[in-house]
Amino acid sequence: MNWEDWGQIGKEIGFSHVVPLEVKTLRLLPEVRQMCQSNSCRMYGKNWSCPPGCGTLEECRERIAACSSGILVQTVGQLEDEMDGEGMMETEARHKESFQKLHDRLLLAGEDVLAIGAGCCTRCKACTYPDAPCRFPKKCFASMEAYGMLVTEVCRDNGLQYYYGPATIAYTSCFLFR
Numbered sequence: 001m002n003w004e005d006w007g008q009i010g011k012e013i014g015f016s017h018v019v020p021l022e023v024k025t026l027r028l029l030p031e032v033r034q035m036c037q038s039n040s041c042r043m044y045g046k047n048w049s050c051p052p053g054c055g056t057l058e059e060c061r062e063r064i065a066a067c068s069s070g071i072l073v074q075t076v077g078q079l080e081d082e083m084d085g086e087g088m089m090e091t092e093a094r095h096k097e098s099f100q101k102l103h104d105r106l107l108l109a110g111e112d113v114l115a116i117g118a119g120c121c122t123r124c125k126a127c128t129y130p131d132a133p134c135r136f137p138k139k140c141f142a143s144m145e146a147y148g149m150l151v152t153e154v155c156r157d158n159g160l161q162y163y164y165g166p167a168t169i170a171y172t173s174c175f176l177f178r
């Protein structure tokens, strides 16, 4: 299947937008990766999909270099106002649900895919990190930030809007095909 087929399926699953992604546009920036270390999300060193468990930026770069094409998927939410934390969480949860559904569909179809999401892997209630290997190495996914990607830049370079106006929020992820 080509990106348009997966784009159609992605829309049916619930994404607001799906566009093709040019792998060569991806820049992995040490300064973005370093932000993980500030641990504002409190996931640093707690999950195989987050630094340092997800590997060095060089290892991430090698994984991406093995990919030839991709898609960007995005969920846009309407908030009551700029402070609508509940609306933000609801949009994030919808995005993650759609992301996991599409990831599962891709795996079921036999696609060799590198899934990079918004936020850390939530496949398991509690990650095994660091005591035991990842339970689902094929299903786990890191975040775009863990890969050092600046999401606004990735959107811009692939013709996808990032900001949809006041009282909106957008969550963006990608799937890269090896």
Ligand code: SF4
Pocket: 047, 048, 049, 121, 122, 123, 124, 125, 126, 127, 128, 129, 133, 134, 135, 136, 137, 139, 140, 141
């Ligand atoms: S699949 Fe489970 S064990 Fe593996 S990174 Fe995700 S949460 Fe952790």
